[in-house]
Amino acid sequence: MIEGRYFQPRSARFSPARLSRPEKRMLRLEGQDGALIGEFRLKRVRIRERLGNIPRRFRFPDGGMFETMDNDGADALLAGTGRGASTLDRLERSLRWVALSVVIVVAAIYGFAAYGIPLLADELARVTPPNVITFIAQQSLKTLDGRVLSPTTLKPEQKAKAQAILEKAAKHGHLPLKTYRLVFRNAPHVGPNAFALPDGEIVVTDQLFPLIKSDSELEGVLAHEIAHVDRRHGLQSIYQASLVPAAIAVMTGDASQFGQLATLLPGILLQSSYRRSFEQQADDDAAETLKANGEDPASLAHLLLRLDAKVCGKTGCGPSWLSSHPATIDRVNRLMGERKP
Amino acid sequence: MEGENALIRHDFEFRGSGREYFGIWIVNLALSLITFGIYSAWAKVRTQRYLYGNTYVAGHSLDYDPSPWRILIGRIIAVSAFLAYSVAVGFWPQTIGLFYIGFGLLIPWLINSSLRFSARNTLYRNIRFDFVGRYSEALVNYVIWPIVGYVSLFLLLPRARKARDYYYINKHAYGGRPFQTSFSTGRIYLIYLGGVALFLGLGALLVAVSAWADAATGDFKTVPFGDYLGFAVLPLYFIVYTAAVTFIDIMVFNLTVNHTTFDERHKLASRVSPWMVTWIVVTNFLLTLLTIGLFYPFGRVRLTRYQTERLSLMAASDLDEYTSELSRANSAIGEEVAGFFDLGIGL
Numbered sequence: 001m002i003e004g005r006y007f008q009p010r011s012a013r014f015s016p017a018r019l020s021r022p023e024k025r026m027l028r029l030e031g032q033d034g035a036l037i038g039e040f041r042l043k044r045v046r047i048r049e050r051l052g053n054i055p056r057r058f059r060f061p062d063g064g065m066f067e068t069m070d071n072d073g074a075d076a077l078l079a080g081t082g083r084g085a086s087t088l089d090r091l092e093r094s095l096r097w098v099a100l101s102v103v104i105v106v107a108a109i110y111g112f113a114a115y116g117i118p119l120l121a122d123e124l125a126r127v128t129p130p131n132v133i134t135f136i137a138q139q140s141l142k143t144l145d146g147r148v149l150s151p152t153t154l155k156p157e158q159k160a161k162a163q164a165i166l167e168k169a170a171k172h173g174h175l176p177l178k179t180y181r182l183v184f185r186n187a188p189h190v191g192p193n194a195f196a197l198p199d200g201e202i203v204v205t206d207q208l209f210p211l212i213k214s215d216s217e218l219e220g221v222l223a224h225e226i227a228h229v230d231r232r233h234g235l236q237s238i239y240q241a242s243l244v245p246a247a248i249a250v251m252t253g254d255a256s257q258f259g260q261l262a263t264l265l266p267g268i269l270l271q272s273s274y275r276r277s278f279e280q281q282a283d284d285d286a287a288e289t290l291k292a293n294g295e296d297p298a299s300l301a302h303l304l305l306r307l308d309a310k311v312c313g314k315t316g317c318g319p320s321w322l323s324s325h326p327a328t329i330d331r332v333n334r335l336m337g338e339r340k341p
Numbered sequence: 342m343e344g345e346n347a348l349i350r351h352d353f354e355f356r357g358s359g360r361e362y363f364g365i366w367i368v369n370l371a372l373s374l375i376t377f378g379i380y381s382a383w384a385k386v387r388t389q390r391y392l393y394g395n396t397y398v399a400g401h402s403l404d405y406d407p408s409p410w411r412i413l414i415g416r417i418i419a420v421s422a423f424l425a426y427s428v429a430v431g432f433w434p435q436t437i438g439l440f441y442i443g444f445g446l447l448i449p450w451l452i453n454s455s456l457r458f459s460a461r462n463t464l465y466r467n468i469r470f471d472f473v474g475r476y477s478e479a480l481v482n483y484v485i486w487p488i489v490g491y492v493s494l495f496l497l498l499p500r501a502r503k504a505r506d507y508y509y510i511n512k513h514a515y516g517g518r519p520f521q522t523s524f525s526t527g528r529i530y531l532i533y534l535g536g537v538a539l540f541l542g543l544g545a546l547l548v549a550v551s552a553w554a555d556a557a558t559g560d561f562k563t564v565p566f567g568d569y570l571g572f573a574v575l576p577l578y579f580i581v582y583t584a585a586v587t588f589i590d591i592m593v594f595n596l597t598v599n600h601t602t603f604d605e606r607h608k609l610a611s612r613v614s615p616w617m618v619t620w621i622v623v624t625n626f627l628l629t630l631l632t633i634g635l636f637y638p639f640g641r642v643r644l645t646r647y648q649t650e651r652l653s654l655m656a657a658s659d660l661d662e663y664t665s666e667l668s669r670a671n672s673a674i675g676e677e678v679a680g681f682f683d684l685g686i687g688l
Contacts (some may be wrong), residue, residue, distance in 0.1 A: 007467035010665035012516065014466065051387060052361045054394025055402055063665070065467045088387070092364040101371035102635070108374040109634075266630075 002077055004068030006037060009060075019058065019066050021077055027058070029066060038064070047084035050075065052092075056084070113270055117243050118236070125235035130199075133235065137199035141183070144203075152184035152206055159184060162204065162222075165215055169223040172289040174230040175200065182222075192307055196225040198234040211306050219293070220286050220300030227285035233278040240274050283331055301335040304328050348608065348655040355649040356402075357395035359639035365391055366638040382413035392645055393463065398654050407462035449479035460513060468665050474512040482508035499533040500526060506597045516663030518604035522597050532592040540585035547577055584619045591615040598652070608655035613648055621647055 006017030006029060016032045027045055029037040038060065046059040056074045058066040068074055071086075078084045091097040152159075163182055170180045179200040187193065187205040194204045202225045212218050228234060244267045287297035308328040369384035386409045393405040430437045453474045460472040482504045490501035503526055510522040551574045591613050598611035625640030 010467070012466040012468050012663040013661045051394065052357065052365065052391050054391065057404060063467075088368070092361075092368045098364045098367055101367040104371040105367060105374060106633075108371075266634075 002068050002070045002073035004055075004066055004070070006031075007065040007067070009063035017066060019068070019077065021081075024081070029060075038062075042081060042083060045083075047078065049084060050086035050089040052089075112247060117240055117247065117270075118274065120243060121236040121239035122232070124239045125232040128235055134199045136235075136238070137197035137201060140197060141201065141203070145185075148189050149185040149187050149203075149205075151186060153186050154184050154206055154209065158209065161215075162218060165219050166202070166222050168293060169219050169226055169289055172223070172292055173226045180226055180229065191311060194221050194225055196228040196234060198229070198232065200229050202226070202229070211310060212303065213306075214299060216290060216295040216299040217303040219295065220290055220297070220303065223286035223289035224282045224300065226289075227282040228278065230285070231278070231281060233282070237271075237275065237278070240271055244270055279331070280334070283335060287335055297335050301332040304332055304335075347657055349657075350610075351399040351654045351656060353649045353652040353654070354397040355395055355642075355646040356397060357391060357642055357646070359642040362388075362391060362642045363635075363638045378416075379413065382409040382416060385409075385412060392641075396649055398465075398652075399656065399660070401466050404464040405462060406464055407458065411458075445484070448484055449476050452479045452483050456509070456512075465515070466660065466663070468516045468663050471514045471517075472512055473514060474508060478508060478512070499529045502533075502593060503529050506593065510597060510601055515603065516665060518663065520601055520603050521605065522601040524596055524600040528596055529593060532589055532596065535592070536585050536589035539588055540581060543581040543584065544578070547574055547581060550574055580619075580623055583622060584615070587619045587622065588615040591618050606657040607660075610653040610655060611651060612653075613651045617647060618644070 001018055001020040003016070003018055005014045007014045017037060018030050018032070020028045020030075021042075022028050025042045027040045027042055029040070031037055040060050044061045048057050050056065050071055053069075053071060055067045055069055056071050060066070074084060075086055159182075162184075166180060166182050167177065170177050173180060181201050183201050183203045185203055185205055187207060190205055190207070192205060192208040192211050194202065194208060196202050202222060204221075208221070212221075283300070286300055290297045290299065305328065366388055369380070369387055373379075373381040373384045386405065386407060390405040393403040396403045426440050430440065453472070453476065456472040456474065460470040463470045486501035486504040487498075490498035503524075507522060510520050513520045592615060595611045595613055598609050601609045603609070621640075621644050625636070625643065628636040629640055
């Protein structure tokens with residue numbers, strides 16, 4: 001027998017009541033004075049599972065409702081009937097199951113962040129149709145051309161020389177030579193830079209050339225960008241950028257203000273860590289290309305140091321965990337390590 | 342005035358605990374993950390039911406009672422629609438315009454259906470809430486007004502917010518009786534002005550501090566750790582932004598709720614402090630970062646408790662007389678599709 005409140009069918013009006021189970025499959029509802037309110041077949045009654053200490057509610061087929069604060073009493077009343085289960089409630093209260101859940105959640109998050117998203121993005125990049133890749137690349141270049149890039153001011157012989165160096169580096173690329181196309185642009189606001197578009201165009205800014213002291217330095221830069229194209233890094237970044245927020249939305253399961261604020265930063269950190277591993281891969285590939293052409297991988301390192309001094313000044317460019325590129329000093333050390341075969 | 346005197350004040354109360362909610366959250370999250378998301382519909386109902394079930398007013402708690410199956414079906418449709426969109430736009434980029442037009446036309450239906458689903462599955466004292474907005478009304482208040490607000494260079498944005506809040510409150514019902522809110526447009530403009538002033542005032546202060554730090558750390562290191570001061574100021578900008586946005590949200594919420602009547606007799610009252618909410622949101626954020634996410638459920642309970650306990654019901658009667666006029670709950674598809682695309686519906 002459990003004490004509670006009975007709400008009349010489809011009404012907010014209630015009175016104190018008691019619920020008992022006189023027969024195995026029958027519930028008896030009575031008023032405080034013991035007068036019968038109704039008898040209900042157990043299987044026709046909707047009984048909520050136990051959850052924390054919120055009131056347990058029994059909904060009757062006629063729209064009436066009985067609720068009780070006595071959750072233990074309700075469990076005892078229903079024992080052996082298989083109704084109003086409290087299995088989940090026991091898991092949620094058990095230290096062991098909660099600890100196991102923490103392990104599962106942390107492992108799943110780590111696994112998905114470290115392997116799931118990169119694999120998925122790689123697979124999606126692989127199956128992306130070539131016309132879509134061209135479309136994306138052309139749109140990006142068009143956007144940049146309207147804003148930060150303007151026509152090049154390089155002399156034709158400078159361009160021809162760069163083209164010859166590209167062809168030398170591209171021999172070690174995975175794709176046909178004509179895939180890689182050099183694009184020169186003047187970019188006073190961006191400064192010295194080079195980047196690859198997913199369809200194989202490699203954009204080099206005019207501002208990079210004054211910093212280059214030898215052909216092998218330019219070859220290192222171009223080999224680095226060729227690696228980005230070969231490994232579809234640009235496309236993968238696009239997919240990662242949409243997979244990370246989707247994954248975080250699934251994790252938190254709600255889009256409250258607090259949730260958004262708290263999930264913004266981990267998302268940014270995760271994506272910049274993916275980018276850093278792409279940069280490292282591209283550096284490694286560039287070092288291989290330079291070595292295969294009989295040149296010193298350290299030449300790329302020398303250029304990186306000069307770039308760093310030019311762009312970041314003496315104070316450096318901020319902490320590496322926030323940026324999309326690994327700290328220059330780490331990249332230089334890695335490239336220097338490639339020197340001796 | 343005689344009606345005023347007869348009102349009895351019932352404060353809302355939240356009886357849940359962060360510890361209890363943590364167990365519920367993590368176990369259900371783990372189950373969602375090992376079932377590849379299928380269980381997430383049940384997890385959503387269970388976590389939401391815990392928060393509602395612990396919200397008490399006048400001796401009774403709310404109940405959240407949807408069918409998880411409907412939520413699951415809604416989620417499957419939402420994910421399929423998103424995949425169809427991604428694939429189609431990937432292979433035929435020119436179809437993107439069609440998708441946006443189609444989605445735009447769907448928005449009013451999604452909003453109504455989502456609000457109706459939440460309302461009809463929320464019960465208090467055995468009676469369901471209801472939402473009775475029409476497609477054309479949702480189109481005007483949730484789509485056209487916001488567009489007007491942005492096109493007018495934000496000048497009409499407070500007015501658009503008023504339209505949305507009126508629609509949200511005035512189309513809700515309980516036991517067949519309406520909720521009603523009514524306040525002057527001037528009040529909402531004052532709040533937005535206050536929010537903008539707060540943002541500009543605190544922002545200017547920060548810019549001044551940054552400039553001073555830059556100058557002080559130029560050639561002579563007059564400030565210890567001066568190099569790091571610039572970085573230290575950066576998170577403060579987020580706090581200023583959060584404070585300004587929270588100020589507007591909470592003050593508009595208070596304004597709307599304080600002018601809401603139910604059944605033309607009962608009143609609601611809200612005394613939520615925007616400063617307290619900013620403090621809770623920012624500290625929750627930091628603690629969640631420090632605990633790699635494990636503080637999240639504690640933070641949610643903390644915020645829910647604070648906001649809930651600043652609400653009151655001023656009842657003119659014992660509410661016994663309300664009866665249900667509804668029997669059938671609406672589909673969950675609207676709410677789930679809206680949730681997936683993050684429309685962020687609500688006050």
